[in-house]
Amino acid sequence: MFLIAEVLRGGRVESRHAGAFVVADSAGKIVLSGGDPDWAIYPRSAIKGLQALPLVMSGAADRFGLSGAELALACASHCGAPAHAATAASMLARAGRDVRCLECGTHWPSSGSAARALAMAGEVPSALHNNCSGKHAGFICTAVAAGQDPSGYVAPDHPTMRGVTQAVEAVMGTDLGSAAPATDGCSIPTFRIALRALATGFARFGTGDGLPAGFAAAAQRLRAAVAANPVMVAGAGRFDTEVAQALGESAFVKVGAEGVYCGALPSLGVGFALKCEDGALRAAEAAAAALLRHLLGPNPVLERLAGPVLINWNGIEVGSIRACLV
């Protein structure tokens, strides 16, 4: 068992989180790791940046004149704030489609305040509020630009989704097709990929090194879009947004469900992948921040995110989370 974070209360450990992580360069050389680097995980939403590559590489983004905010939303797990829903709607409108095309399902905004604001306005959520709506709107833009019927685009064998899977395979340098995929929360396929391959893929996504022709420029454009529109990738006060605001283009980090973080650190020529074994977001966040601080050097935002203070309902400090992977 490799510990990645501890939760303290009254100065004593109350709960503990195990996991594993890999930092690798674009050639697949492991620079740093903890736990089993060959652990095959479902990266879930952590690879949305990679899954958005066909949107840019196919020419769909240019054809529909997608803005930087829209490209950032294509890489996002957003909290369902009004700007997120409006941007997803705008992406669909550029392709001549609307919310009825989305196949991600509907849920209340993951932001409690956004959910309550929607309820207070007498509204109910639509698929635009699904945290994956930007990714799905990107898939629909890709399909329409290619002259494909987007209907059924979430299925593994839809031509649009096949293109998405092929893009991920090209970046990872691995064949994902040998085992049947599982189904993600938003209904698209999710494949098991080893932490080592994920870290290597993100090193390539960050540097362009080792990528097939055309990939590097698209990856750079998506990374720049997120850095320039940090609120789009998650939401105000959310981890991925705070890191993008603090680090700009020197880091591209993305959360995935069940305790996953992947990221690219272009200036260092490396990528990383980590997973909290029990799926806890709080541990994955603290561990990702500590890893970024270890690799990039001190930063007040990373300092806070790597060791969050736990405050109770009366504002009393009752404990903290302590990353311990590096």
Added chain:
Amino acid sequence: MFLIAEVLRGGRVESRHAGAFVVADSAGKIVLSGGDPDWAIYPRSAIKGLQALPLVMSGAADRFGLSGAELALACASHCGAPAHAATAASMLARAGRDVRCLECGTHWPSSGSAARALAMAGEVPSALHNNCSGKHAGFICTAVAAGQDPSGYVAPDHPTMRGVTQAVEAVMGTDLGSAAPATDGCSIPTFRIALRALATGFARFGTGDGLPAGFAAAAQRLRAAVAANPVMVAGAGRFDTEVAQALGESAFVKVGAEGVYCGALPSLGVGFALKCEDGALRAAEAAAAALLRHLLGPNPVLERLAGPVLINWNGIEVGSIRACLV
């Protein structure tokens, strides 16, 4: 590492939860266990039933004419539905106090639908919506009936809270005073107690065996109140409520924050305590249901709670949780 639950996606393990549990009789004999029985944990809200004993034993419950629903709420971690807030307010009114006396802090109802309903009505939450408001209202009733000023009742050295701690010590047969307590989410002290002692204490709470004079009748009254008012102890569709609805007085189970479950099974003469090491509620719930099923025999509600199916936003079955502690 002792596994208590696995999370599957597409038929493969995506995440895993470690932990430990003990089933013991009222003499402290371990009947069944997994992991370290001497692991000292913070039981958090799992011992609210024990903490409510002074409310009954002091005569406060009778003096103020508390109903069964009110006694159940004193043992509850409720979801902030209107009936929960109204019942907490009623308890305070019986003691001539109101919401301003509560020192638990304020948060939006933990039930998303209850929170949105409050927002839609143009209201904001009060301390009555705090999941611990019933426990706190019980403390205030206890203080007022004893002629104490309830102000500051959350402090470890307030006479009311000293009485609560002494009641827990009497049931556990252990001295909690040797180490400084930590502070719980609702600001009262929380003490580290070994799983073995918690299981033994709950066996006593369920049977009366081994308890000092006066405790057994009070424990029985609180258990009966929860069994007769299952929605009060948590909320419609919540685990503790569903178990109380399914099992009645044959089981008293209570969740605590950070993956804790404690319970009493009077017909078997045992109690149990379990903790998920990473603090995950989903694993603690599945493990508690599987343990109850193992001890009490098959039951369709326990079957469902021990192996929840994971459904995504399109209603597609994408995985499941599988308890594996017994």
